[in-house]
Amino acid sequence: MRHSSSVSFFGELYLRSTRPFLSPEITLREVAYLKRCFAGLALPGPVVDLGCGHGRHAAPLNTSGPLAGRVVGLELDAYSLSQRAPGFPAIRGDLRALPFQTGSLGGAYAWYSTLFAFSEAEHRVILQEVARCLRPGALLVFQTVPYERLRESPGAAFQHTLPDGSVLEEESRFNPETGMDHGRRRLTLPEGRVLSGVYTIRYYPLAELTQLLESTGLATRWVHGSLEGEPPTSASTDLIVGAELRHG
Numbered sequence: 542m543r544h545s546s547s548v549s550f551f552g553e554l555y556l557r558s559t560r561p562f563l564s565p566e567i568t569l570r571e572v573a574y575l576k577r578c579f580a581g582l583a584l585p586g587p588v589v590d591l592g593c594g595h596g597r598h599a600a601p602l603n604t605s606g607p608l609a610g611r612v613v614g615l616e617l618d619a620y621s622l623s624q625r626a627p628g629f630p631a632i633r634g635d636l637r638a639l640p641f642q643t644g645s646l647g648g649a650y651a652w653y654s655t656l657f658a659f660s661e662a663e664h665r666v667i668l669q670e671v672a673r674c675l676r677p678g679a680l681l682v683f684q685t686v687p688y689e690r691l692r693e694s695p696g697a698a699f700q701h702t703l704p705d706g707s708v709l710e711e712e713s714r715f716n717p718e719t720g721m722d723h724g725r726r727r728l729t730l731p732e733g734r735v736l737s738g739v740y741t742i743r744y745y746p747l748a749e750l751t752q753l754l755e756s757t758g759l760a761t762r763w764v765h766g767s768l769e770g771e772p773p774t775s776a777s778t779d780l781i782v783g784a785e786l787r788h789g
């Protein structure tokens with residue numbers, strides 16, 4: 542008999558279905574990019590991995606390089622925290638009400654559209670929370686996917702057998718009017734257990750994103766279209782923004 546359960550998207554469903562696609566090489570390149578961003582960081586205070594998941598960035602960043610000994614993971618999901626790599630401290634908490642004192646953080650970063658998997662109003666709250674917790678002049682670096690990529694290919698559907706024999710099925714639809722991508726994912730584990738969940742991710746045109754950041758006191762310092770630090774083009778697969786909390 543098959544047990545089917547509708548679960549929250551993040552947690553076991555997300556980790557079991559996403560980890561097989563996150564090669565160590567990709568993570569290494571992302572970690573190298575973040576090390577370049579935070580090289581020469583002069584401000585004191587922890588640097589928070591916002592929605593650190595199983596810590597694929599936080600663990601290596603806290604171990605060597607400019608952020609060694611300074612990274613703290615922030616994650617709401619207990620299962621992800623239980624699966625995390627050793628080598629960095631983590632706090633269970635919510636991006637929408639950050640458990641940090643005002644002006645206490647030396648920096649923050651968020652990978653994989655983590656800041657934009659909520660409602661429109663919550664995205665503003667999250668950025669306001671990040672701005673509240675950063676020291677003036679501190680950096681926020683985040684990665685997402687360009688709005689234009691989704692607009693070009695608004696629908697996706699696939700089925701894939703993962704290395705452990707699980708079957709992953711996913712379908713998603715992007716609405717260019719709202720910038721919302723609505724997806725449904727279903728994972729059938731080898732023993733027959735089925736995990737399924739839905740997600741929504743907002744993809745912002747760059748001008749809109751810049752305005753949103755500005756309205757929370759964050760000034761855009763750079764925009765990259767790839768981990769190589771190139772400017773965004775119509776062919777870019779990444780949208781990576783470095784923003785600084787304005788003084789005063």
Ligand SMILES: C[S@@+](CC[C@H](N)C(=O)[O-])C[C@H]1O[C@@H](n2cnc3c(N)ncnc32)[C@H](O)[C@@H]1O
Nearest residue numbers: 551592593594616617618634635636652653655
């Ligand atoms: C897209 S995943 C990215 C995970 C990790 N940064 C990475 O790149 O592998 C988003 C992460 O944010 C976490 N998350 C979702 N909602 C959250 C919330 N309200 N507060 C804190 N973390 C949250 C999820 O559990 C998940 O681990």
